[in-house]
Amino acid sequence: MVIKIAHIVLLASVKYIVTLPYAMIIGLEYKYAILSVLGGGIGGFLFFYYVSKQVNRKLECVWPQLCNRIPPGVKAKFRKLFGRHKKPQLKKIFTKKSRSFIRFKKSYGLWGIVIATPVLLTIPVGAFLASKYYSHQKHIVVYMILSIIGWGVVLSGLVHLFPRVFF
Known part of the structure; x- marks a missing residue:
């Protein structure tokens, strides 16, 4: 029983919509199923929100330093290999x-992400997406x-x- 609940919590933290029907199919009692699905969904969101918030902050600080530390010869080989030459882009x-994504963000915005996430x-x-674009909310x-x-x-x-x- 504990293994089933842990399995449901982990599944709900990643793919929320399929978890309650799956919990009912594997024979978990309804009250345990709903509690584990809610706990997994909320816990998964909190975990991924705060982890991605920290990762975004670290990448913003570290990314320019990483790009500057790459030797020019490696950059030139990379550009030659993938056909990217440094050209000024006007647009x-x-x-x-x-x-x-821009169309989705402009059309639905914060509420679209909030409603569509689960x-x-x-x-x-x-x-x-919430931590990257709407963490200031x-x-x-x-x-x-x-x-x-x-x-x-x-x-x-x-x-x-x-x-x-x-059933």
């Missing part, structure tokens, strides 16, 4: 991935925890409405 070049995004990706952690709890209630309701799907 910033956007990739398809960066365009889609369902569409994974908990680590949502925590990283005063209540971002509270919003994300409330989103995780809210989606837990929705999933719990779906399990009660459609019990034959999960």
